[in-house]
Amino acid sequence: MRNKFVIIVMLLCGLAVNVLGQEEKSRLSGFTGSPVAGTRLEIQYDPTGGPLVGKEAITGVAYMYNDYCWEVADVDLSEYKGIWYGNFYVPRNCAFVAFKFVPKDVNDMGVADNNDDKGFMWVTLDQNGQQLPGGRLAWAIFRKPSLGKGVMGYFNQYDISDEAVEMWMYKELEYFPQNMPKMFDCFMAMVKLRSGDQYSDAARRYITQFLSIPGLGEQQYLWARDLYRFELRDTEKADSLEQMILANYPHGAAARFKTFKTIEQMPLDDVKLDSTRKFLADFPISEWRKHPEQGQHAFIYYSTFRVLEEALFAKHDYEGFASWFDQMNFQTLNEVYRWNIFRMFKLKLSPDEVIYPLSTAMIEEMMKKQDDLSFMEDVRYTPGQAREIARRQLDDKLTSHILLLTRMEKYEETLPYFENLSKEGLYSNSDLNEAYIQILEKTGNRSKIFSVLEECVRENVVTPAMLEMLKKVYTEKYGKSEGFEEYVQSLKSMKELEEMKKEVKAGLTNVAVEPFVLESMTGKKVNSKDWKGKIVVLDFWATWCGPCKMAFPGMQMAVDKYAKDKEVEFYFIATQESGDKYKQKIKEYFAKNDFTFNVLYDNYNEKSQSANVVFSRFAKMFNDSGIPRKVILKDGVMRYTSGGYCGSPSKLADEISYVIELLKAEK
Known part of the structure; x- marks a missing residue:
């Protein structure tokens, strides 16, 4: 019966070629x-002429078709000249392999070398x-992304013809007709x-023949x-098959999914x-x-545990909440x-x-499971990438x-x-760094404080309080404070500073700004026309914006640096606020915090029912309405802007300072 089915579906094709892959340079x-x-x-990769030129660290990704299933692996590389x-x-059951090359940093995987969209691939x-x-x-479905059966995201536009897909599928059946049960989903996609x-x-016709195998x-x-x-809209036959599946596989994928969907629709109650x-x-x-x-049902357990644990926590059933930790993956x-x-x-x-x-309890469980590869998500990430994502997430949770x-x-x-934090995570968070200094003091480890402060400066993740403490320790150690600024600069990575300067220069603008008048927190009217001949730093923020307030220590460092410079002014514009009490909230916030900021209120917009008139004008210039947003003006012209917060007060202060110095140096 199986051979009869294959005879029905096969087309005669020419002889198969011996080598399917790249032969050109x-x-x-x-x-x-x-x-x-x-x-x-043996792998040799030369990035010359490709998108990875200049990348510091490069790694390879291998996609394999092993026994009719896609798998992914890392290709570790080392550089020489x-x-x-x-x-x-190459695994013994690997029928097809394709490579691509990417930056090793998982945050920089938007660029990849796939042979100029022709693919590095072989049967x-x-x-x-x-x-x-x-x-x-695999030679057919990998090169036909639109079919949805290969590795998604490998190609940008490459897509072979429908005729080529059909030919190679029938070739597969010609040589391995007994494997139709392993490829029927691909075959039917081609039939459609x-x-x-x-x-x-x-x-x-094909389904009937297939079910007879x-x-x-x-x-x-x-x-x-x-x-x-879903394809034929034949509910009767679909239901009949489902009943048979549920009867024969009461604990299988179909039963699991059906039960999950039933529970998912229930109201959240006992x-x-x-x-x-x-x-x-x-x-x-x-x-x-x-x-x-x-069934690839990892998402079922992810969703189930997420909903269950949230409900148990909300009910204060903390014993029940903790009872499921051992079953969850990382x-x-x-x-x-x-x-x-x-x-x-x-x-x-x-x-x-x-x-x-x-x-x-959760941290202990996460430390045990950080290498379980649960972030791979089928073939979305390689094992190495999944471990790196888990490492970064564990650093984040350990910090908390x-x-x-x-x-x-x-x-x-x-x-x-602290010993379980990765090298990258140890000094990457300013709140953690500040806490580390406090911990060393409280645990009798004062001798380590100076070296830890130096490491924090090297990573350029320092708060104003830490910088003040370093200055105090420096003065105690050397008997004077002279040369402290030069000493701090000498600790910082020149390479990172140069990269920051390069990014700043690339982000310089030259856009005229419509004058505006805003009210200050003290009730004074501030007119932007009065800023002629000055460099003015605007920080758009809101009381409800966490990242905005997280960036304030870094902005305070910049404010302090230019406090005596009459050519430079800073204004912190509260925007996107609503209601009639936000001004009082702002006053209360600054009364509780030691920030010496000139605060302005954005003008109220009747249409949006929000105080966002001035910011809305700026947002149109850079096509982004997100905050925090820094804007630096010179003579009424927007010369620089950046959004978000990098997480480091000292890096933010360096960025703002460098822009100011660039603009001051202009003739």
């Missing part, structure tokens, strides 16, 4: 011909020189592509069910919570992890921590004494936990957690 070299499965490839070298083991051979099962199919108005009749599994029946339900607990008992995540490819723990623990800690919505034991312990004055308890 390429930035990727080190091997020739088709890769052989079960052997190691401008060429990046590495090697890659592999076995030890006898024959193509493996799946090779011809090529059948046009005849698709409905063709699909019904003995030994099909749940996934194959699910493909057929979905074709009936009935839903009981149903969720029963779901996790009937469909234990431990069983799914044995066969994660069945990605889920990270999200549950963010939404429940971090939010409560940051906004002070729950007592620290309540948060503390839960935060401790340390700050919680510091606020509770549990100083000794914080010290082991």
